[in-house]
Amino acid sequence: MTERTLIAIEDPADPRIVEFSQIRERDLTGRAGQFIAEGTVVLRMLAAANRAGRGIRAEKLLLLRNRVDGVADLLAAFPGDVPVYVAEAPVLDAIAGFHLHRGVLALGRRDVGDSTDTLIAALPQESLVLVGCGISNHDNVGALFRNAAAFGADAVLLDETCCDPLYRKALRVSVGSVLTTPYARSGSSQALLGGLSEKGFAIWALSPAGEVEIGEIVPQARMALVMGTEGEGLPKAILDRFHTARIAQSPGLDSLNVGTASGIALYSMAKAMGRLQG
Amino acid sequence: MTERTLIAIEDPADPRIVEFSQIRERDLTGRAGQFIAEGTVVLRMLAAANRAGRGIRAEKLLLLRNRVDGVADLLAAFPGDVPVYVAEAPVLDAIAGFHLHRGVLALGRRDVGDSTDTLIAALPQESLVLVGCGISNHDNVGALFRNAAAFGADAVLLDETCCDPLYRKALRVSVGSVLTTPYARSGSSQALLGGLSEKGFAIWALSPAGEVEIGEIVPQARMALVMGTEGEGLPKAILDRFHTARIAQSPGLDSLNVGTASGIALYSMAKAMGRLQG
Numbered sequence: 001m002t003e004r005t006l007i008a009i010e011d012p013a014d015p016r017i018v019e020f021s022q023i024r025e026r027d028l029t030g031r032a033g034q035f036i037a038e039g040t041v042v043l044r045m046l047a048a049a050n051r052a053g054r055g056i057r058a059e060k061l062l063l064l065r066n067r068v069d070g071v072a073d074l075l076a077a078f079p080g081d082v083p084v085y086v087a088e089a090p091v092l093d094a095i096a097g098f099h100l101h102r103g104v105l106a107l108g109r110r111d112v113g114d115s116t117d118t119l120i121a122a123l124p125q126e127s128l129v130l131v132g133c134g135i136s137n138h139d140n141v142g143a144l145f146r147n148a149a150a151f152g153a154d155a156v157l158l159d160e161t162c163c164d165p166l167y168r169k170a171l172r173v174s175v176g177s178v179l180t181t182p183y184a185r186s187g188s189s190q191a192l193l194g195g196l197s198e199k200g201f202a203i204w205a206l207s208p209a210g211e212v213e214i215g216e217i218v219p220q221a222r223m224a225l226v227m228g229t230e231g232e233g234l235p236k237a238i239l240d241r242f243h244t245a246r247i248a249q250s251p252g253l254d255s256l257n258v259g260t261a262s263g264i265a266l267y268s269m270a271k272a273m274g275r276l277q278g
Numbered sequence: 279m280t281e282r283t284l285i286a287i288e289d290p291a292d293p294r295i296v297e298f299s300q301i302r303e304r305d306l307t308g309r310a311g312q313f314i315a316e317g318t319v320v321l322r323m324l325a326a327a328n329r330a331g332r333g334i335r336a337e338k339l340l341l342l343r344n345r346v347d348g349v350a351d352l353l354a355a356f357p358g359d360v361p362v363y364v365a366e367a368p369v370l371d372a373i374a375g376f377h378l379h380r381g382v383l384a385l386g387r388r389d390v391g392d393s394t395d396t397l398i399a400a401l402p403q404e405s406l407v408l409v410g411c412g413i414s415n416h417d418n419v420g421a422l423f424r425n426a427a428a429f430g431a432d433a434v435l436l437d438e439t440c441c442d443p444l445y446r447k448a449l450r451v452s453v454g455s456v457l458t459t460p461y462a463r464s465g466s467s468q469a470l471l472g473g474l475s476e477k478g479f480a481i482w483a484l485s486p487a488g489e490v491e492i493g494e495i496v497p498q499a500r501m502a503l504v505m506g507t508e509g510e511g512l513p514k515a516i517l518d519r520f521h522t523a524r525i526a527q528s529p530g531l532d533s534l535n536v537g538t539a540s541g542i543a544l545y546s547m548a549k550a551m552g553r554l555q556g
Contacts, residue, residue: 152528248554250430257424263538264545276526
């Protein structure tokens with residue numbers, strides 16, 4: 001392994017690391033697809049996505065100086081022309097605006113991805129797709145991607161009212177799965193589901209009042225699971241138009257968390273479709 | 279409904295509301311079982327637990343003044359001798375130490391609960407128990423309780439290395455289920471599981487390398503699901519001594535989040551035991 005050149009940052013206002021400044025308060029998303037990745041696990045996913053060359057690139061890294069030795073193999077996973085900035089803890093905390101105990105950050109960029117229609121058109125004949133409607137909570141969007149990856153969903157499709165999965169917290173909660181799972185975020189949920197329906201997808205909207213228990217769904221070659229928000233759930237127009245499924249629970253209880261509910265439903269559907277390793 | 283007397287707080291340092299001071303930085307847990315509940319959903323659970331009279335009491339409420347009218351029915355659910363303090367937003371934020379958009383807080387107290395052994399001895403002949411080993415993350419402990427409630431577990435048993443479920447964030451993530459689900463937190467996981475085993479519980483430790491797929495577990499009258507941490511998983515001594523189960527996933531992926539994994543496993547076990555509403 002060649003020795004990596006490290007660029008020392010001593011001034012929190014150094015323009016070379018301005019994208020990492022006050023990262024809690026602002027979010028880079030929307031600015032030409034830039035995003036902040038944090039922690040070694042997510043950075044490893046970023047390095048892999050960067051190598052795969054499918055529209056995700058690492059632009060620069062910023063590390064706590066005392067983490068450098070411990071993450072030598074991670075640094076080696078990034079191309080040599082990705083600059084690596086290092087700072088002592090007080091400087092790094094002043095840049096980020098809070099105490100960064102992880103001390104490992106990257107700036108990434110995602111090209112404008114495929115449109116929802118293009119992504120749907122490219123799905124394999126046997127497909128499982130996870131659809132999010134109105135999921136604005138960053139943790140929940142991150143959880144959807146983590147579960148989609150765990151159970152091998154072919155794509156995540158979000159309507160335009162979902163939050164951007166490249167938000168720092170969504171990306172972190174997804175454990176980097178946002179960088180490896182094909183996804184699109186655009187249009188209304190009705191248009192999105194209409195597009196899937198035209199391509200032969202059996203569409204199952206999850207709701208506490210769903211008609212069919214999730215374990216009783218008859219598998220088909222192409223299936224979509226639709227998740228709404230925790231409070232309001234899915235709009236009536238969607239529940240009326242498509243199949244609805246519920247997760248059996250104890251009587252009288254509040255609904256499950258979106259992440260857990262999507263995990264149970266995806267597991268059940270992927271298993272019924274014969275897609276999981278026993 | 280009788281009109282409730284509201285006590286105005288104008289000084290953030292007022293000793294009557296000192297327990298709500300800087301609630302992010304400090305945690306009341308450990309101080310004689312006091313805890314902070316926040317948000318209308320958790321407060322509703324607190325009011326119900328208070329009425330049920332099984333060792334949980336509401337001591338005082340602190341509300342944003344402009345929330346009072348909107349939560350009149352919630353206030354009515356608490357006994358008349360529980361003082362209700364109100365403050366304007368700048369005062370409330372100065373008390374709490376951050377911006378409280380929810381604006382609804384309560385101080386509660388939980389009596390020293392049953393010991394682990396007493397709780398195990400009192401379990402019904404047909405039981406499903408959720409066991410946590412080393413779960414120190416507040417969100418994950420909260421998620422365990424939320425799922426235990428959703429799938430009707432009879433108790434949650436935590437070893438002494440788990441965090442206190444009465445921590446503000448764990449309580450919030452549990453959506454108040456910590457206040458309604460019987461639980462104990464003490465001793466080593468080995469002692470705890472040994473105690474369950476003596477009482478005829480089939481003990482299933484969840485692990486990515488588990489022997490039996492979760493859907494293939496043969497149900498018994500008394501079952502315990504054991505969850506470890508996300509990173510390390512369960513200790514080898516536990517995996518060697520008890521049954522182990524896995525959740526089928528896509529090959530080569532990271533493990534699931536503790537909340538989601540416990541949800542999938544509890545759903546599957548409770549369903550196999552015939553305990554869920556179809």
